[in-house]
Amino acid sequence: MERTFILIKPDGVQRGLAGQIISRFETKGFTLVGMKFMNVTKELAEKHYDVHREKSFFAGLIQFITSGPVVAMVWEGEGIVSSARKLIGATNPLSAEPGTIRGDYGVTVGRNLIHGSDAIETARTEIGLWFEEEELVSWQPTLTTWLYED
Numbered sequence: 769m770e771r772t773f774i775l776i777k778p779d780g781v782q783r784g785l786a787g788q789i790i791s792r793f794e795t796k797g798f799t800l801v802g803m804k805f806m807n808v809t810k811e812l813a814e815k816h817y818d819v820h821r822e823k824s825f826f827a828g829l830i831q832f833i834t835s836g837p838v839v840a841m842v843w844e845g846e847g848i849v850s851s852a853r854k855l856i857g858a859t860n861p862l863s864a865e866p867g868t869i870r871g872d873y874g875v876t877v878g879r880n881l882i883h884g885s886d887a888i889e890t891a892r893t894e895i896g897l898w899f900e901e902e903e904l905v906s907w908q909p910t911l912t913t914w915l916y917e918d
């Protein structure tokens with residue numbers, strides 16, 4: 769089953785939106801397989817955002833991500849990588865559709881509440897960066913038969 773890496777950024781935690789954000793994934797029908805509440809080191813933040821190293825916003829982004837605790841998660845479900853990106857919405861919350869997390873809760877790109885892996889391969893890399901294998905819990909929710917056909 770497909771997995772993705774989801775991060776509630778410091779603004780999501782500080783604004784008390786962690787529960788509501790987690791609910792979106794739960795009620796969609798996805799399965800939580802890993803979760804930790806943590807501070808992010810500069811080293812981890814820089815590895816996570818390595819593709820943006822040359823961007824003008826990189827320093828500010830690292831400063832922001834390391835500024836307070838985050839909720840790091842792994843979620844599982846059919847087609848979850850692209851579906852999670854849809855639930856999250858466009859990078860700039862002002863362009864994100866209402867009904868998406870960024871569209872409903874955010875106003876600026878530098879405070880867009882949440883990260884989600886952008887491709888299956890990226891998800892694999894990010895999960896490996898943020899979690900040890902033994903921190904992930906494989907389980908079968910009893911609801912599964914009501915979410916998926918045989």
Ligand code: IDP
Pocket residue numbers: 820825829858859877878879880882883884886
């Ligand atoms: P994504 O999070 O939707 O995948 P990316 O383009 O990969 O968007 O950018 C990563 C993160 O960098 C964004 O979520 C946002 O927090 C931050 N970011 C992107 N562009 C800007 C910008 O122009 N100014 C400030 N922060 C930015």
Ligand code: MG
Pocket residue numbers: 886
């Ligand atoms: Mg991205």
